Amino acid sequence: MLKGGCLCGHVRYEAGGTPFHPTVCHCSMCRRAAGAPMVAWFTVRRAQFRFVGSAATRFASSAGVTRTFCPRCGTSLTFETEEFPDEIDVTTVSLDDPDAVPPADHTRTATQLRWVRLADGLPVYLDRRPDK
Ligand SMILES: [Zn+2]
Ligand SMILES: [Zn+2]
Numbered sequence: 001m002l003k004g005g006c007l008c009g010h011v012r013y014e015a016g017g018t019p020f021h022p023t024v025c026h027c028s029m030c031r032r033a034a035g036a037p038m039v040a041w042f043t044v045r046r047a048q049f050r051f052v053g054s055a056a057t058r059f060a061s062s063a064g065v066t067r068t069f070c071p072r073c074g075t076s077l078t079f080e081t082e083e084f085p086d087e088i089d090v091t092t093v094s095l096d097d098p099d100a101v102p103p104a105d106h107t108r109t110a111t112q113l114r115w116v117r118l119a120d121g122l123p124v125y126l127d128r129r130p131d132k
Pocket of ligand 2: 030
């Protein structure tokens with residue numbers, strides 16, 4: 001069971017099953033939602049993810065897409081799209097142990113910031129991962 005939550009501790013979550021598609025996203029929307037140069041995500045089945053305790057705030061960031069964040073401290077927590085209704089993406093670094101789910105690749109690097117230099121040797125995809 002993976003456990004995590006926001007910076008202030010108001011929102012906590014648990015995710016079961018085996019996480020998949022761990023990636024670092026370089027799209028402008030993830031960046032702005034987190035206020036960060038890139039955002040690491042992993043995916044689990046929606047049925048195996050739950051918030052425990054206080055509710056996160058839901059925000060429709062684009063058509064068919066819902067992001068959640070802590071209403072107190074603003075930590076970005078999840079991403080859901082109608083395109084993959086069985087899946088939920090979770091911000092890796094909101095985990096209590098982010099090292100437990102290291103990224104496997106970088107996605108949407110077509111919009112990577114010009115001052116970012118990737119040196120981890122992971123595969124790089126200009127848009128999405130080809131299998132998704
Ligand atoms: Zn918080
Ligand atoms: Zn993104």
